[in-house]
Amino acid sequence: MDLPDLISAAVYTKVELLKQTFHTPHICLYVSGLKWRCTYDSAGNLLYEADHTTPPCLRLAAPGFKTDFEYGTDRENWIVMMKFDSLQYDPETRRFLLDHRGTMLPLPHMIELNETEVPALRKRFRTIAEYFASAIPKKICDAEIMTLGLLRRFLENEECSSIDTVEKFRIALDQDEQWKKTLDEHCHDLGIGRNTMRRAFCARYKISPGEYRTARRLQKINALFAESDLSIKEIAFAVGMKNVTHLNSLLRAHYGKTPSEL
Structure with missing residues (x-):
């Protein structure tokens, strides 16, 4: 520099x-x-x-x-x-x-x-x-x-505020269980670029935002299968999927099984 x-x-x-x-x-x-x-x-x-x-x-x-x-x-x-x-x-x-x-x-x-x-x-x-x-x-x-x-003073301030911003981003992902917004849209809401957020998120949680979001979706699916009487179609809609095919693909990719086999 x-x-x-x-x-x-x-x-x-x-x-x-x-x-x-x-x-x-x-x-x-x-x-x-x-x-x-x-x-x-x-x-x-x-x-x-x-x-x-x-x-x-x-x-x-x-x-x-x-x-x-x-x-x-x-x-x-x-x-x-x-x-x-x-x-x-x-x-x-x-x-x-x-x-x-x-x-x-x-x-x-x-x-x-x-x-x-x-x-x-x-x-x-x-x-x-x-x-x-x-x-x-x-x-x-x-x-x-x-x-x-x-400029170091600005950098120090951004490091402090980034911690809060990353946490707000994680909370926003948790609350958006139906995936109504994309990762880009969540970043835009917080006034930060996606690449910048990805680096900060990975540094703090040791997982990418996309991987974290998928993991949280799987947790929700497992909980609904175990604790509710919802149909497979209703579970798919509850986690923001447009149809059962998407749910089948996700579970097969991560567990090697379809919903009926779980």
Whole structure:
């Protein structure tokens, strides 16, 4: 992974009412002074709305993002703009993707911060701005390394939120006993790509989502055979199969028997 090529790094403090389109990726630390803000991604999706009650946060933006905002007299937001091909935005999942040796690592577009986190991050952004302005090659290199380090905060946050997302995905599969939705549809509901979810699901449960779903369906079928008076056709419908033929095929593939032989 190459280092980001910095274009600018500065703090913004002036009162301002503006509509803006971004042409390069950037990382922003918002501290205070916002009156209101609406931000749209490159596909026109509304990513977030904010006002004076919004807590400090870190944000990522990509080329094509548009924002309307108004800041007041106590404005403080730091912005580092850069060229960085390893950082891309995926409008389908509304997440950023960091290319690490061919592996695409998902990053959230925004992280809310506790007040206690602000001083250290402000110091980091101030140092990046000072080093970039120095025009000294070593310091500029240090600034680029520190900018890359800021992305670690997004990566850490995504790892934490991915745990919750994976669990929500598993629960959604369990509740969808009739398979009314595909795996892609369940992933879309949670705002995450199927491949990203598959990797996270396999890492946590040591089984793929498709294999897990089939195993849960077999458990349900076995329970219905053992504990209910439903017909074979009714059992097939209860687990989301269109006809008995599909049920026969599933049981024969896994047990080598038809329903009547169980």
